[in-house]
Amino acid sequence: MASKKNDKGILENELEKLEQLRDELRLQAHLFKADMKKEYESLEKQYQKVKRDANPVRRAVKETADEVSEATRLLFDTVLDGMKRLRKSLK
Numbered sequence: 001m002a003s004k005k006n007d008k009g010i011l012e013n014e015l016e017k018l019e020q021l022r023d024e025l026r027l028q029a030h031l032f033k034a035d036m037k038k039e040y041e042s043l044e045k046q047y048q049k050v051k052r053d054a055n056p057v058r059r060a061v062k063e064t065a066d067e068v069s070e071a072t073r074l075l076f077d078t079v080l081d082g083m084k085r086l087r088k089s090l091k
């Protein structure tokens with residue numbers, strides 16, 4: 001059965017790390033030299049693209065995970081019911 005220990009998933013965690021670093025840099029932006037500022041602005045555009053492009057991936061991954069989880073739950077229930085019937089017939 002699918003593990004629930006990391007509900008957010010790898011993509012979500014990586015996006016959170018990226019956003020945290022971005023926020024830290026944005027707070028320090030006033031200290032940037034001109035060339036660093038240009039690089040930051042370029043990276044900001046790339047960040048916005050990654051964030052935008054990640055949304056459909058997140059939805060697809062969640063839907064797939066939900067489907068796998070549901071299928072696993074159904075299989076688990078089927079096996080459990082079968083074992084209970086078998087145990088009952090042995091009594």
